[in-house]
Amino acid sequence: MPFLSMKKIWKYYQLGETRIAALRGVDLDLEEGEFVAVWGPSGCGKSTLCNLMGMIDTPSSGELQFLGREGVSLTDDEKSELRNHSIGFVFQSFNLIPVLSALENVMLPLQIKGTSSTIARKKAEESLEEMDLGEHIHHRPHKLSGGQQQRVAIARALVNDPMIVIADEPTANLDSENARRIIDLMRTMNGRKNTTFVFSTHDRRLLDRVKRQIHLQDGVIVEDRMLADEAS
Secondary structure (H helix, E strand, C coil), X not given: CCCEEEEEEEEEEEECCEEEEEEEEEEEEECCCCEEEEXXXXXXXXXXXXXXXXXXXXXXXXXXXXXXXXXXXXXXXXXXXXXXXXXXXXXXXXCCCCCCCHHHHHHXXXXXXXXXXXXXXXXXXXXXXXXXXXXXXXXXXXXXXXXXXXXXXXXXXXXXXXXXXXXXXXXXXXXXXXXXXHHHHHXXXXXXXXXXXXXXXXXXXXXXXXXXXXXXXXXXXXXXXXXXXXXX
16 A cells, blocks of 8 residues: 555646646555656646645645545644654755754754754764765854755755655756765665655656656656666
């Protein structure tokens, strides 16, 4: 049984007097341990799909289930709890808090959950070490390169041991070398922890590193294919 399932998902946005369909009847199942790219041109619905998967947004119609729970019927507090315990996020703009160090940024999700400072610090240090950032834990974001900031963001997303990490255009602000390094790093974490990763991209050069490609076009999945696991 998939842990995340979407059936006939539509999502509309109102732009003035115009109603725009960002997603048009999407059907999608995700299994534990998948490594998935959602790709397509700008405006095709990638970010909308990621936001729905992460319970940040609500579909206009259709069924969305996470761990057997109907997402549409969850209260805001229940969605927040689900995100805090089971979902990690990585954003293209990094979304690090500028006045906090790398360590403090990664500790934050644990502290929000009520984890003690001692345990939060230990887990955050371990997560940053996994990202090869042990020498930078006390640096604030402005002292880090773009690639390093994104690795801090990945460490923060993984520190709660989520079931799924959703990364919306995580390489958009990186050069090609750093973009490939970030995707390879996420793939390593996927193999090591069996964490499901879903990332959106419009860069076809990154697609050879995934296990499954979902091609979106005008809010519709036009292709969903599994790839031979040759990139290990």
